[in-house]
Amino acid sequence: MKGSFPIDKFRTVATPFYYYDTELLRQTLDAIKSETDKHSNYHVHYAVKANANPKVLRVISQAGFGADCVSGGEIKAALENGFPAHKIVYAGVGKSDWEINLGLDAGIAYFNVESIPELEVINELAKAKGKIAKVSFRINPNVGAHTHANITTGLAENKFGIDMADMEKVIEIAAGMNHVEFIGLHFHIGSQILEMGDFVALCNRVNELQDQLERHHIQVQNINVGGGLGIDYHHPNEVPIPSFDEYFRTYHKHLNLRPGQQLHFELGRAVVGQCGSLITKVLYVKQATYKQFAIVDSGMTDLIRPALYQAFHCIENLSNDEPKETYDVVGPICESSDVFVKAFDLNRCHRGDLLAIRSAGAYGEIMASGYNCRELPKGYTTEDFV
Numbered sequence: 001m002k003g004s005f006p007i008d009k010f011r012t013v014a015t016p017f018y019y020y021d022t023e024l025l026r027q028t029l030d031a032i033k034s035e036t037d038k039h040s041n042y043h044v045h046y047a048v049k050a051n052a053n054p055k056v057l058r059v060i061s062q063a064g065f066g067a068d069c070v071s072g073g074e075i076k077a078a079l080e081n082g083f084p085a086h087k088i089v090y091a092g093v094g095k096s097d098w099e100i101n102l103g104l105d106a107g108i109a110y111f112n113v114e115s116i117p118e119l120e121v122i123n124e125l126a127k128a129k130g131k132i133a134k135v136s137f138r139i140n141p142n143v144g145a146h147t148h149a150n151i152t153t154g155l156a157e158n159k160f161g162i163d164m165a166d167m168e169k170v171i172e173i174a175a176g177m178n179h180v181e182f183i184g185l186h187f188h189i190g191s192q193i194l195e196m197g198d199f200v201a202l203c204n205r206v207n208e209l210q211d212q213l214e215r216h217h218i219q220v221q222n223i224n225v226g227g228g229l230g231i232d233y234h235h236p237n238e239v240p241i242p243s244f245d246e247y248f249r250t251y252h253k254h255l256n257l258r259p260g261q262q263l264h265f266e267l268g269r270a271v272v273g274q275c276g277s278l279i280t281k282v283l284y285v286k287q288a289t290y291k292q293f294a295i296v297d298s299g300m301t302d303l304i305r306p307a308l309y310q311a312f313h314c315i316e317n318l319s320n321d322e323p324k325e326t327y328d329v330v331g332p333i334c335e336s337s338d339v340f341v342k343a344f345d346l347n348r349c350h351r352g353d354l355l356a357i358r359s360a361g362a363y364g365e366i367m368a369s370g371y372n373c374r375e376l377p378k379g380y381t382t383e384d385f386v
């Protein structure tokens with residue numbers, strides 16, 4: 001797969017930078033569409049927080065996807081990059097007044113509301129504008145996910161969503177308000193989920209809640225099951241596209257939708273994760289007593305996932321095919337956690353070699369910081385190098 005990187009062209013720009021393989025991104029979007037096209041009521045809103053690079057957003061909006069936003073800034077980014085307002089949904093536990101107003105003015109599809117105080121504010125702000133805000137309630141389903149503890153979101157202990165036990169109460173409160181219209185239920189149990197059983201558990205919970213609502217003659221237009229499908233960080237070349245067939249089949253088989261109900265998904269990582277790589281240069285190879293370090297010019301400021309979540313990313317030496325040796329690949333930042341990988345086998349490294357840190361398309365560039373007064377990494381796509 002070294003061949004799929006335009007290495008000679010990489011030499012013409014400064015490192016470190018993100019590289020997005022737009023051909024793979026388009027193939028991934030096609031794979032999703034070929035599954036969702038089987039069901040006229042399935043709709044995918046791309047989770048903008050995974051990667052808001054304008055070039056990436058444009059490819060996704062042009063493919064016809066909606067956008068799932070978690071801030072006013074993301075709503076702006078989505079609108080600026082081709083997502084129509086009626087395909088934008090907005091979630092978040094702490095929506096500021098200006099963000100709610102932005103959503104109301106733009107005419108987004110609906111707000112995923114996470115508390116009663118927030119519902120009251122949306123009702124007030126919509127009233128001031130003489131509008132009716134469509135709202136969906138994010139319910140905390142108390143379903144665990146087999147993933148890193150920092151990225152589970154659907155447990156009762158997490159800050160997200162409205163307690164299941166309060167579901168009917170909030171629906172009743174909304175019914176008594178003149179400037180909100182209740183249209184759906186929203187769930188999101190976590191990220192980097194590879195066990196379909198976790199999604200089955202969510203389906204079972206949603207079925208229970210729907211039965212409960214039906215007994216009270218409450219109708220729901222939309223069910224939104226969030227995102228969370230993981231990618232194979234260990235095999236970016238062998239598994240470049242997640243198994244969307246299995247994912248959508250799981251929902252089709254286990255979720256009992258009512259006639260006419262729409263099913264919404266909010267995939268982020270699974271859409272953009274594998275198409276991105278962080279391209280970095282080897283500055284020094286340092287021999288220590290028990291190991292050797294490849295010291296590179298990118299660090300946790302460019303890609304924080306290893307430091308923040310103990311995440312693993314495959315690394316490839318794009319510059320040569322010499323026999324493999326074992327390295328700790330580390331960055332230049334003054335933090336001991338600024339390590340990309342320990343004891344990893346790479347084709348022998350030399351000063352100036354280009355390395356690709358793979359599977360970095362999601363929660364990479366977007367989480368970059370300027371710590372140590374570093375410049376933010378740039379993002380390039382395949383089209384930038386033709």
Ligand SMILES: *Cc1c(COP(=O)(O)O)cnc(C)c1O
Nearest residue numbers: 047188191227228266267268269
């Ligand atoms: C982060 C997030 C997503 C996307 O999660 P992925 O694991 O990247 O698919 C979807 N919905 C909500 C509400 C989120 O916060």
